[in-house]
Amino acid sequence: MFEVSFSTELAKIKKKEFAPVYLVFGTEAYLIDTLRKTLMENVIGPDEIDLNFSSFDMEEVSLGTVLADAESIPFFGERRLIFMNRSVFLSTEKSKQKNDPDLADFEHYLQQPSESTVLVIYAPYEKLDQRKKINKLLKKSAVLIDVQPLKERDVQKYIRDTINNEGYNISPEAFEKLIQLTDANLSTAIGELPKLFLYAQENRKITVAAVEALVPKSLEQNIFALNESVLKKDTAHALSLYQDLLLQKEDPIKINAIMAGQFRLLIQVQMLLKKGFQQSEIGKMLKVHPYRIKLAAQQIRKFDSKTLLSAYEGLIETEYHLKTGQGDRKMQFELFVLSFANKGNSKKIFS
Amino acid sequence: MKFTIKRTAFLNRLADVQRAISSRTTIPILTGIKIIADRDGLTLTGSDSDISIEAFIPIEEESNQLEIEETGAIVLQARFFNEIVRKLPEETMTVEVLDRFQTSITSASASFTINGIDANNYPHLPVIDENESFHLPVNLFKQVINQTVIAASSHESRPILTGINIVIENEQLLAVATDSHRLSQRVIPLSMTPEQAQKTYNVVIPAKSLIELAKTLEDTAETIEMMVTENQVLFKTENLYFYSRLLEGRYPDTNRLIPDQTATSVEFDAHTLLGSIERASLLSHEGKNNVVKLSVNPDRIKISGNSPEVGNVEEEVAFKSMTGESIDLSFNPDYMKDALRAFGQMDIKVKFTSPVRPFILVPAAEGKEFIQLITPVRTF
Numbered sequence: 001m002f003e004v005s006f007s008t009e010l011a012k013i014k015k016k017e018f019a020p021v022y023l024v025f026g027t028e029a030y031l032i033d034t035l036r037k038t039l040m041e042n043v044i045g046p047d048e049i050d051l052n053f054s055s056f057d058m059e060e061v062s063l064g065t066v067l068a069d070a071e072s073i074p075f076f077g078e079r080r081l082i083f084m085n086r087s088v089f090l091s092t093e094k095s096k097q098k099n100d101p102d103l104a105d106f107e108h109y110l111q112q113p114s115e116s117t118v119l120v121i122y123a124p125y126e127k128l129d130q131r132k133k134i135n136k137l138l139k140k141s142a143v144l145i146d147v148q149p150l151k152e153r154d155v156q157k158y159i160r161d162t163i164n165n166e167g168y169n170i171s172p173e174a175f176e177k178l179i180q181l182t183d184a185n186l187s188t189a190i191g192e193l194p195k196l197f198l199y200a201q202e203n204r205k206i207t208v209a210a211v212e213a214l215v216p217k218s219l220e221q222n223i224f225a226l227n228e229s230v231l232k233k234d235t236a237h238a239l240s241l242y243q244d245l246l247l248q249k250e251d252p253i254k255i256n257a258i259m260a261g262q263f264r265l266l267i268q269v270q271m272l273l274k275k276g277f278q279q280s281e282i283g284k285m286l287k288v289h290p291y292r293i294k295l296a297a298q299q300i301r302k303f304d305s306k307t308l309l310s311a312y313e314g315l316i317e318t319e320y321h322l323k324t325g326q327g328d329r330k331m332q333f334e335l336f337v338l339s340f341a342n343k344g345n346s347k348k349i350f351s
Numbered sequence: 352m353k354f355t356i357k358r359t360a361f362l363n364r365l366a367d368v369q370r371a372i373s374s375r376t377t378i379p380i381l382t383g384i385k386i387i388a389d390r391d392g393l394t395l396t397g398s399d400s401d402i403s404i405e406a407f408i409p410i411e412e413e414s415n416q417l418e419i420e421e422t423g424a425i426v427l428q429a430r431f432f433n434e435i436v437r438k439l440p441e442e443t444m445t446v447e448v449l450d451r452f453q454t455s456i457t458s459a460s461a462s463f464t465i466n467g468i469d470a471n472n473y474p475h476l477p478v479i480d481e482n483e484s485f486h487l488p489v490n491l492f493k494q495v496i497n498q499t500v501i502a503a504s505s506h507e508s509r510p511i512l513t514g515i516n517i518v519i520e521n522e523q524l525l526a527v528a529t530d531s532h533r534l535s536q537r538v539i540p541l542s543m544t545p546e547q548a549q550k551t552y553n554v555v556i557p558a559k560s561l562i563e564l565a566k567t568l569e570d571t572a573e574t575i576e577m578m579v580t581e582n583q584v585l586f587k588t589e590n591l592y593f594y595s596r597l598l599e600g601r602y603p604d605t606n607r608l609i610p611d612q613t614a615t616s617v618e619f620d621a622h623t624l625l626g627s628i629e630r631a632s633l634l635s636h637e638g639k640n641n642v643v644k645l646s647v648n649p650d651r652i653k654i655s656g657n658s659p660e661v662g663n664v665e666e667e668v669a670f671k672s673m674t675g676e677s678i679d680l681s682f683n684p685d686y687m688k689d690a691l692r693a694f695g696q697m698d699i700k701v702k703f704t705s706p707v708r709p710f711i712l713v714p715a716a717e718g719k720e721f722i723q724l725i726t727p728v729r730t731f
Contacts, residue, residue: 051603055508
């Protein structure tokens with residue numbers, strides 16, 4: 001499994017066992033960052049960074065420039081370390097640079113890479129173009145390090161292990177809250193841990209209160225809570241949340257657009273679940289993080305499709321009023337909340 | 352403001368300050384040239400915020416034929432102004448600022464009116480303490496610049512290597528540049544006061560700045576004054592101030608890069624070797640990788656270049672002497688050509704330690720005052 005290959009490769013690098021070429025494939029920022037740091041610390045010494053380390057943006061630089069560096073013997077020390085960032089020529093995405101004339105030379109290099117160079121090719125894309133000869137060649141000649149976003153349970157395991165390895169405990173409720181507030185995003189969650197560690201330094205226990213106090217809610221999460229209040233027809237809470245967002249200088253059009261997007265997602269998930277699709281399949285079809293699909297699936301259990309559609313249509317109408325400048329911008333949303341609350345009753349789950 | 356001046360005298364100074372002006376700037380006023388007229392003469396200023404050049408045209412120098420009728424200041428669009436002055440019909444010209452910063456430029460029957468900008472909006476040049484200054488011989492300093500800038504990096508990914516590291520200590524100036532594939536180092540002696548000799552200065556000046564400085568320095572000037580602050584350096588001649596920002600960060604310690612042992616040493620005439628390498632690189636430039644190969648044996652030294660698409664070249668190179676083991680290695684001919692040109696007509700020694708370690712070029716008359724270092728390229 002990929003996780004093993006990532007940590008195995010990391011361990012090898014720390015033991016100074018380097019491959020001449022690495023292909024780092026995927027978009028998980030935290031893993032990419034960890035790998036970068038590990039390579040920088042182990043392949044070259046701190047006093048060699050200026051002389052034996054190069055970092056190229058492959059959307060701007062030709063392969064010839066990289067090759068000139070790769071084939072050059074290290075100026076000082078054992079190795080040159082070269083990062084090829086945004087290697088778009090490997091992916092299915094369109095590139096600014098048309099066919100690179102040095103591609104054949106690069107393919108030649110991959111067959112006989114320099115022993116004194118560690119070449120790291122970063123491909124932060126969801127897919128590589130498997131029809132390209134270069135990718136077939138890389139499969140054979142490079143060490144592939146998969147840094148695709150982890151599945152939710154793997155993210156949870158990684159975060160839990162990180163917390164435990166630092167000598168801290170976290171209550172199940174606090175852990176659930178942390179995952180929820182960070183959208184089960186590894187980079188975001190790991191980024192929040194130093195604050196929590198500092199806060200819980202004395203008793204080494206991370207509580208729900210600490211998580212709620214220190215981990216900020218994203219705009220999407222605030223709007224998720226706002227959606228919930230609208231659907232529950234809890235107008236007082238909905239309007240209070242809306243006022244908070246306005247105080248945070250959020251634009252009414254932006255709030256409305258994100259809300260409409262979330263309602264659209266709820267409707268899509270509801271329809272696809274009815275058709276018998278699994279949550280993981282829905283995530284891929286809609287190109288949405290699996291955790292968001294999971295939350296949407298939990299939310300739609302409480303409401304029928306009629307209620308969801310009614311809210312969605314109300315938001316579309318509000319958007320029209322906002323964009324055509326009809327009436328007070330801030331009041332348009334409040335009018336929507338009130339008129340929606342007065343339409344029929346939702347399922348009596350919350351009464 | 353109103354003045355009349357000999358056009359060629361004005362153009363010479365205009366060309367100097369024009370070097371600092373870039374059309375690609377985020378501060379629109381810096382695309383202009385600032386002109387100040389006072390009782391002593393004219394001051395022209397150009398800047399791109401990295402480099403600033405201030406040139407003075409004194410009224411007392413009769414050859415300038417400068418007459419100032421009215422003092423004042425204006426900023427004029429450099430590109431248009433320069434073109435206009437160059438194309439004026441007569442040997443003298445008059446510049447006058449009219450209402451709302453409109454400026455007229457007249458010469459004989461030709462008259463232009465262009466829009467100017469309030470000079471008060473032009474950024475102030477840095478203030479530099481002139482007590483702490485060194486005097487450098489102009490010819491020697493120009494030579495130092497030309498011999499070192501060749502090795503500076505042009506890649507902004509490693510900003511510190513786009514500069515020249517200048518270290519002043521022990522009554523000498525050391526200049527080093529490297530792009531991590533080659534290195535150039537030059538040392539010159541300085542005459543210093545006992546107080547100055549106590550101090551050490553270690554700065555990194557953008558290579559681009561020094562290239563422009565070398566172009567502005569007139570061979571007639573004997574010395575140039577250098578003053579350093581935390582983030583600026585000022586070079587000063589009689590009628591020219593040249594400011595440059597300094598690069599932030601510590602320059603890598605390059606002393607350890609220069610090998611102190613030699614396995615093979617060959618003495619060449621630099622000019623002859625340059626000719627051979629230029630011929631070998633005619634084909635290597637066409638090839639997959641721009642590399643030439645050097646084979647050193649006690650009885651013959653051979654240089655070869657190869658391009659599968661075009662053909663190959665082989666030449667026996669004349670050399671003066673050789674000591675040590677035979678060696679074969681490859682290198683980028685462009686780096687070697689730059690290094691050899693910097694030596695000019697002199698005899699040089701090329702010293703090798705191994706095919707996979709950098710080799711050095713030094714003047715044959717032993718000395719550490721000028722060293723070029725080149726990294727070999729591995730060949731398949």
